């Protein structure tokens with residue numbers, strides 16, 4: 141299959157809805173369309189409506205090329221979805237919902253909705269990191285920068301309150317394609333019991349791990365060839381440095397500051413995923429990068445689990461949710477609803493809900 145290679149080609153390519161549809165079909169079903177429910181290839185095709193009907197009797201006999209993807213329940217056409225995905229993936233410093241709204245002639249709310257889902261599709265791929273791996277952490281948001289160092293150290297070792305979030309990163313220096321690749325995520329704090337398990341989860345034992353002198357990394361010595369560079373003294377000693385990650389942090393911060401007016405702490409992980417994706421695919425061309433995002437998009441099915449939905453929009457029983465509803469602004473409620481719509485695995489939604497609950501607890505404790 142051939143992909144558009146640059147912006148102009150992409151504009152031409154996505155201007156035709158039929159072509160978008162053919163692209164999606166070829167992409168999703170390279171060996172022929174099969175029923176999304178039972179897998180049968182015995183289908184009627186209603187060309188005018190771009191719709192298939194399974195000949196086997198079961199619920200959801202009719203389906204479109206959007207079925208089972210992050211676009212499934214959206215009335216937005218594939219042409220706009222693809223164009224938006226193109227913009228997000230190929231803008232060096234990110235794309236705002238305002239830019240997408242203007243370019244695609246959709247409302248900003250719609251553009252925002254699309255962006256959130258596309259970012260969900262950009263979440264990094266699995267697999268363990270090997271060889272030489274840098275580990276480092278940074279803080280985003282809040283006013284930590286302006287605080288006195290002592291006070292900052294005191295505040296930051298805590299729960300990550302004060303409107304700033306701790307972000308941890310791992311960078312494999314020579315990835316599968318010979319280039320470094322990064323994995324980053326928001327963490328609760330920078331304590332040992334938070335950071336060390338992250339390293340163990342993502343890095344093959346026996347790898348070389350480079351970190352700064354943060355005590356939280358002390359007990360990595362047993363499982364890794366762990367080398368430390370004390371940033372209070374110097375930043376580089378031969379191979380021992382975390383400059384790859386420093387570079388990534390600056391790209392991430394530039395993206396957040398330059399393109400996005402403000403980032404709600406809750407959504408920070410999406411921006412991190414987006415920037416990680418951009419970083420990890422920096423050596424391939426726009427068309428290949430776009431193909432990668434579409435692969436991510438078709439792989440994520442919106443969840444329809446009622447229980448999760450209720451929890452994510454703050455409905456239903458439980459003290460936690462009613463408490464949350466009371467504290468929320470209308471905008472936060474809107475965001476919470478959107479969280480259902482972006483396709484995040486059930487487990488992940490549950491984890492985030494628990495985390496948020498913890499943060500609220502900690503905040504309440506700090507306030508009392």
Ligand SMILES: [Zn+2]
Pocket residue numbers: 175176177178179180194195196198201
């Ligand atoms: Zn079927």
